[in-house]
Every structure is written in C-alpha cells, then in structure tokens.
Amino acid sequence: MTASLPAAARLAWWGTAWLRGHVVPDLVIDAVVADDATHVVAALETLGLGGDEAAESLVTGLARLRAEGATGLGAAFPVEGDPVGLGGPRAFNDAALEAGEAVVAVGTRIGLVPVRVGAAITWVAHRAERRQLPDVGEADRGLRAALLATADTLADLDVARWRPEVADRLMNLRHREPVTAPEGVPAPCVGLAARGLQAIEIVELALEDDGGALSASEAEQRRAALSPLARAGRRALVAACSPEGWPPH
Template sequence: MTQGLLEHDTDGVPLALRTAWWATAWLRGAVVTDLLLDAVIGEDATHVVAGLDGLGLGGTPDAADTLVTGLGRLRAEGAASFGLALPAEGDPVGLGGPRPFNDAALEAGQAVVVAGAGVGLVPSRVGAAVTWRAYPAERRQLPDVGEADRELRSALPRTADALADLDVARWRPEVADELLNLRHRTPIQAPAGVPARCVELAARALQARAIVDLALADDGGAVAVHEIAARRAVLLPLARAARRGLVAAGSPEVWPS
C-alpha cells in the first residue's frame, strides 16, 4: 500500500511531510536555519535541490543547490508555504498537475508543493543523499482539515470492525493490538506554527497507515485468494483516509486560522 523506502523514515513520518512543516516554519521565521537542517536532513549525509535552473530561476545550468540555497531561491520567487502531496495509484491527493510533476510524485509516493512559486519538489534517495527535483506545479485542490479529520475518525472504527470480522487476531495479532490502542498515539515533533489540530490529525493518520502496513505486510495468514482480496478491500478506505489526513495536516493552504 505504501511505496518506496523513501516514504517513511525511522519515526514513521514521511520525509515530504517533515520538510513541508519545517520549511514553512523557516519561511515564516518561526525556526532558524540550523533547526530546519536538523529536522529535514536528520541522519542523512546531504539534501540538494536540483532543476531550479530549468524553471528559469537563474543560476548555473545543471547545477544543484544546497537545501538552504534552494529554499532561499524559492522564497525569492514568492514562496508562501510548503505543502504535502501523498499520491497513490488512482488517488492523486495533493497534486494539481501538470503530468510530469504528477508522474514523478506518484513514482516517489510523495512530494512537496511550493505555494506561491508554482514549483513542486520530488525527493529521490541514493544511499544517504537525497535530491529534491524541481518541477513546474499547478494550483491544487486540497481536503479540508475538518473534513479529513472526520473521514479518518469514521474510517478507523469501520475498519476495526471489518478486520475483526475477518479474524485479524488470528492472522495478524499485532494489528489487533494496534486497533485496541487507537487512543494511544506516538507524539510527533512539529515546529512552531503548525496548528495543534493538524499535529493531532497527522499522528492519527500515521497510526492508521501503520495499521494498513502491518495488515498488508504479508498475505501468509490468508488461506485463499478471496480472503486476500477481502483484506485489501477493507483496508483501502482507511489508507485513503490516512493519506487525505496527512495531506490536509501538511498543507498550510488549508490550515485553520
């Protein structure tokens, strides 16, 4: 259900969500550059931004910028915020086009959209180095924070009931344990300026994604093809609700005032 080793890091938070939150806080003066770098780069060796020259932002052709230099160039081009896209096949949530950006973001499973600058950034990893490739990006439609929160709150108990009917405790006891502990979520570190409601929504969405990943980690517990199909059918709405929750929580364009 999730894509690529880049999608999650060690604390379960998508790289693009962490980058959107901290880059927006840096842009708005809520955090200093060192905190931005610590939060985004973490234990990686380096992050660079490539492709800005191809968008007509000046500089040396084919050169890659450091993360701070690249973000600074986007700020000079009118960047207002950095937001999350978390697309999956058939569900391009957080994307507005054009197709080259959408295709690259779908392949990576995540992207950052720079509101006000018309730029999208798609990460790729080689070892301990991450390159953020810049693409033209169009204005996007986003889920409302309240709507995404309600959808996720509704999807979780429905999924729990459906998985109980499928005897989740027999084929994946750790999933049953997660479902019994829905009120106990791992706290997420967020920078100043991210609304508390969005931090809570992101934590709930990450918990839902963990349930989906655990339940689909292998199909060894399903003894027939129809059981595998039934399991996936139950989990698809929760995976969608979790992506929408994360995108709303990670997109300052729709944050509550």
Template sequence: MTSPLPASARLAWWGTAWLAGHVVTDLLLDEVVGDDVTHAVAGLAGLGLGGSEDVSETLLGGLARLRAEGVASFGAAFPVEGDPVGLGGPPDLNHAAIEAGEAVVVLLHDGSAVGLVPERVGPTTTWVAHRGARRQLPDVGEADRGLRSALLQSADALAALDVARWRPEVADRLTDLRHRDPLAAPPGVPERCVSLAARALHALEVVDLALEDDGGALSLHEITRREQAILPLGSAARRALVAACSPEVWPPA
C-alpha cells in the first residue's frame, strides 16, 4: 500500500529510525522508495562530501556517505512561496525546496547541514543535495495547538460560506477527523508525532478540496473569501507536519 506521507516525511522518519538502529537498511529503502522504481542522490561531492566526481549515486550510497560524515538527524520541510517553514536557508536551497514543495534537512554533528530536495521524473526520484543551514522549528506542542485552532476557525469560516452546498465533500472531511486512516511509522517516532502528522495530512487534503477549481463558477470575490477561510489551515498543517517529521523538536521518549 502506498504511504500517504510525502517522500521527505518518509525519509525523515525512516532515516531517523535507521540512524538509531531501529530498522534495517532494506526496510529503510523499501519505505522511502515506496511505489517508485528507484531513488538516487546527486550533488554530495559538490559540497565536499565524499569523492571528487559529482555524479548520481544510489539512495543507499548517498545515505551511507552522509552517515559517514556524522549525521545527527534527518528532518523534513514543507515550504511554499512566502512561508519557507522548516528551512533555514541559504537561498539556493530555499528556492529549490519551495519549487518542489518539500525537502529533507540533514544536520551533521559538526553543526553544518545539507538539504536534499526531491526531483521527480516519472517513477524515479533524485534527491539533489544543496548546502543547508540550521533552522528554527515550531515546537510539537505549539504546532499541535495551532493546527487545532486553525481547524476550528476554518470550519467556522467555511460554514459561513455554506461549504456544504458548494463542496459537500469538504464539509464531510472536516467532520471526519476522528475516522482518518492511521499512519505506519517506524520505531522511535513519538506517538504524538504520528497522530499530529495524520491530522496535518488530513487538513491538507481538506485545503486541496476546498481550493479546487469550479470551472469559473465562482466570482473573484467568492474565490478570495474561500482562500481567506482555508489558507490559514494549510499553513498550520504544514507547520504541524514539519514538527512531526523533525526529530530536533520531538518530545523526550
């Protein structure tokens, strides 16, 4: 079954479990690659990590090279234009990650960081390495409270817009939070973070449904009101997903 988690979330969770010795390499690769044919890593040599030739290598080869350099953690980012949540720069990484909508920030024990941005072509994904920087992250508790608050506010705002009439499936999903599908997570991911990630993905699904094009049936004023009602939920959901997929801010075991 295909995981509902974005690729960067899968690499953050399963890469962290692999570093801690909770899962074997084969399971790491299976979970990260998912239904794709293959994943590769490119650009590490250009950052001074490993050999002199800057060529693409297997996912396992790239992760092994990073581990040899002293990886402290794998964490995810889910930025959009104007809201680079989960990123700390520099601009090259931010631009690539915003273009992709996601990235993994790899922190090394020496204090440096590497950003891995997935570039997908058909059934293959190449994680392109960029120089990274440490980032400021939302606390798990803060992100959780922010998501709960945004859900309530968006539900009220959409009700005022009569969401059940123009998007009955959005109204259904908003009231179906208790019946979301559970996420499969590796050992070591706090249960609170697994739950938070599931609710964040659910909220992002609601946002996508609410913003679907109606084929020109709405006026500009109506579109603006809908965006004002739902976009804050998308922002809160992405912050929640970043916190749930960033071991730097996980609560102590």
C-alpha cells in the first residue's frame, strides 16, 4: 500500500505525478497524507516565493514550486555518514539528517523537510543545491548483492536462533508488500522501491533489540552485517523516488 512508503517517497511520487499532469489534486492529498492527519507547506515566503508566514496547503505549496519551474520532486533518505540524496547546503542537509528524509524540487534550488508533530507534518522549505544520485540500475544491482551477502553473513551468525522472523523474511524475498505508485513512475522503479523498503524492514527487525546474541561482539557482528543492506536499501529508495534519474519509459 502507498501508506507503507515514507512521507518523502509519497510526496516525491505523487507530487511529481501532479506536476506532470498525471493526477488530480484530491488524489495527491489522499496519497501523500495517507494515515496522517494533515500535511502543509511552510517557510516558502523566506525563499521569496510569496505567501505569508502561515503554512499553506499541500497543493498550494506544490503550485508555488511549479511556478518556480519545478518539474518533479525527488526524495532523499540520509543518515549520519551517508547523506544519500542530498547536495547541500549545510542547513538543508542538517535538517534532512535530523528528519531522516527530505524532497528536492527538480528544476529549482528548493528542498522540503518534513517536521512531524503528532499526526501532522509540516514541509519546511529550504534552499537546496543540485545533488548527485545513485543510478537506478546501479542501485538495483547493489541492493541484490547486499541482500545475498547479508543473508549469507546472518546465516553464519545463526539468525534463525535470535530473530526467526528475520530469517523468514530473508528466505521469502520474493514475497513482499506491493507499493502503489501513480501514473508516470516507471515499473522498474516501483519494484525497486518495494525491495528497498523490504531491505530496510529486515534491518529494522534485526536491530530491534539484542535478541539471542551471546555477546557484545556477536551483536556488533550483526550490526556490521546489516549496515551494507541498510545503505543499499536507502540508495534504492532514493533512486526509485527521484525522477531526475528515471529511465525512459
């Protein structure tokens, strides 16, 4: 379901679809807000984009971005030490790192960072620089390799003993929750996003606690084994949700 996607992925896909004329505003709002109470856009006036200090509706904010030349929205999912999807400046990077996600308006130098308060999200506007992105094909190959390598390493660490549900997920990689994408998202990117989310879920499950690890050393081995998979999952999600790098279709 679309709701399983992070907020930045939903905004990137559905915001791009609206900017390119594939969907109507009501569909954008329903898909982006999903299970949240509301999404609004703020701080556009500090970038000289009109408006006032009050937050604007999601569609009004997107319309202002379109007036500035935005042709799509691309996602970023950075963590400390791996600012994937970001290009600066520091203020934007710092805010995105704190949130764990952001979007960049393609064709502009504007980025939006989600600030969540309860069930409400405010997308705060920042200046953003051009960024380098993982190639879709490269991200796909990297994710496949990371899944295989992680499965082998975790088997050596007896993952079935301390996290049987993780072992089940690794044994059933073909069975994953589908994601719903709007018109215009290439099919390979939809599949890549689903597999990226799957990889991230495997990592989160495995790191929920120390499970049956016999020692701090074993726990550290587990974290080291999972780190490349987490990185590959984030890169896959960025590539899948960044229209600048989509293959022609």
